[in-house]
Amino acid sequence: MLINTDLHLHSCFSMASSKDMVINNIAPQSKLKGLQLVGTGDGFHNGWLDMIEESTTYSGDGIYSHNDCDFIITAEVEGKNKIHHLFIIPNIEIAREISGELVSKNVDSDGRPRVKMNGNELLDLAHEYDCLIGPAHAFTPWTGMYKTFDSIYDCYGSKKDGKKVDFIELGLSANTDMADTVKELKSFTFLTNSDAHSPWPHRLGREFNQVEMEDISFSALKKAIEKKKFKANYGLVADMGKYHITACTKCYTFIDPLIAKENKMKCECGGKIKKGVDFRISEIADYDTPRHPDHRPPYIHLMPLAEIISLVVGKGVTTKTVQNKWNQLINNIGSEIDILIKSDIEDIAKIDLNISKAIESFRNKELHITPGGGGKYGVISFEKPLNTRKTTKTQKYKTLDNF
Ligand SMILES: [Zn+2]
Ligand SMILES: [Zn+2]
The missing domain is CATH 3.20.20.140 (Metal-dependent hydrolases)
Incomplete structure (x- = not known):
């Protein structure tokens, strides 16, 4: 089973x-x-x-x-x-x-x-x-x-x-x-x-x-x-993970890991910089591209449905509006995983057209993500965000078009 x-x-x-x-x-x-x-x-x-x-x-x-x-x-x-x-x-x-x-x-x-x-x-x-x-x-x-x-x-x-x-x-x-x-x-x-x-x-x-x-x-x-x-x-x-990219834990500015190292992991604001998981893995990596062993199962990417609803309705994930919509979808369609991955988009559209469009965008990898770092989760958006997080001249600023 x-x-x-x-x-x-x-x-x-x-x-x-x-x-x-x-x-x-x-x-x-x-x-x-x-x-x-x-x-x-x-x-x-x-x-x-x-x-x-x-x-x-x-x-x-x-x-x-x-x-x-x-x-x-x-x-x-x-x-x-x-x-x-x-x-x-x-x-x-x-x-x-x-x-x-x-x-x-x-x-x-x-x-x-x-x-x-x-x-x-x-x-x-x-x-x-x-x-x-x-x-x-x-x-x-x-x-x-x-x-x-x-x-x-x-x-x-x-x-x-x-x-x-x-x-x-x-x-x-x-x-x-x-x-x-x-x-x-x-x-x-x-x-x-x-x-x-x-x-x-x-x-x-x-x-x-x-x-x-x-x-x-x-x-x-x-x-x-x-x-x-x-x-x-x-x-x-x-x-989306809160330590994906190297960033300051106080002001959350993204900082190039090499520059962070030069500055002894201290940010200009006085805060501590934490190395991102992406950079840490690149330091210990043996290969440039993944080599999956035969036993490795597929990795299926998810995004919390409540966050997608929150994006559509413009209210926080723990608000009543978002929770009610989440419950309505689950009660009428099935589990969250089904809704995100495989339920018929038209069935979702019957409950909420805008949410169905957002889920379609998620499935088509069209949602944009400002990555997480320094203890702050990544943020999803429909449009490629302008700098929503403060950056300095020397930093890498990464926005994903696809994931
Ligand atoms: Zn732990
Ligand atoms: Zn800082």
């Missing part, structure tokens, strides 16, 4: 996460997005595990169900060098045991615990408990593995020892074409997950994996990751 799964999100217990991130909200929203299996996130937080137990029924083999939505226990840990690692965990009992072993000052207060362990030690811990582990958003400049290391083996232990993570999470600012310019990644399964901090439809499931699984269970997911049974990675257009 083909399963759509988003394996990385954060609960109401994570810092900067919405208080609405509880099972009763996540389950129905996931269903509307077209997801069947959802990672709980924050699986080392005992309060969150209690809530999961209260709000779900256990279906066996690591699956906790709420109405029609199945959950699997996942967790993100911040290890040494502030690197984020994603765990997929066999069940709640094991999650509680590992949580008890983590030496962390904030394991009870934050859904994403900070520990002093390095990648190698976390990999050993994960495998000791039959968990799956890999770097979360591997290329991002604050907490991605490649911000510190030039090779995945420097983080998690040598190739000779046979030590290997189970997957790589690409993160919102990267895609398969970018990652497959790095030779050492060819044998890994790539995960595309939302890392959502709120249940709004432009966050939850904005990236997900389509996986061939024998059934919905931890064992079947593990097998699918090991045997590379991924049928598609669905992901945000990478330029």
Whole structure:
């Protein structure tokens, strides 16, 4: 069976996460997005595990169900060098045991615990408990593995020892074409997950994996990751990611990475410049163009439907107007993915002509994107934007005509 799964999100217990991130909200929203299996996130937080137990029924083999939505226990840990690692965990009992072993000052207060362990030690811990582990958003400049290391083996232990993570999470600012310019990644399964901090439809499931699984269970997911049974990675257009381009984290000006380096990553405004994922990957790349291994599934680019509606109606993504329109489309046509990718444009036009035109433009790759950087998401527009973000003379300013 083909399963759509988003394996990385954060609960109401994570810092900067919405208080609405509880099972009763996540389950129905996931269903509307077209997801069947959802990672709980924050699986080392005992309060969150209690809530999961209260709000779900256990279906066996690591699956906790709420109405029609199945959950699997996942967790993100911040290890040494502030690197984020994603765990997929066999069940709640094991999650509680590992949580008890983590030496962390904030394991009870934050859904994403900070520990002093390095990648190698976390990999050993994960495998000791039959968990799956890999770097979360591997290329991002604050907490991605490649911000510190030039090779995945420097983080998690040598190739000779046979030590290997189970997957790589690409993160919102990267895609398969970018990652497959790095030779050492060819044998890994790539995960595309939302890392959502709120249940709004432009966050939850904005990236997900389509996986061939024998059934919905931890064992079947593990097998699918090991045997590379991924049928598609669905992901945000990478330029939309908030660290795609090198930019200042204070004034968000785009800055040529080489100039940024010369200026010791300091912006004229006094802010800190963060290296974009596109540039970081170009530094570690072995090839100019991607070389996809045979097992690599297609990468299908998405853009949140709520953002397309927001563009058409000229109101913010979380406004009632946008949410009502989103609900109307979902209730009448089908899941968000269907609407974006394959539903009949004429059916969408019957509900809203302008939105149907915008979706057609998205499908034809005619929407323009001002890329994200420095912590600010990319912005879509119908017309090629004039400089909507401040730039200086020396900077590269990139606007995509196509993606
Ligand atoms: Zn993270
Ligand atoms: Zn600045």
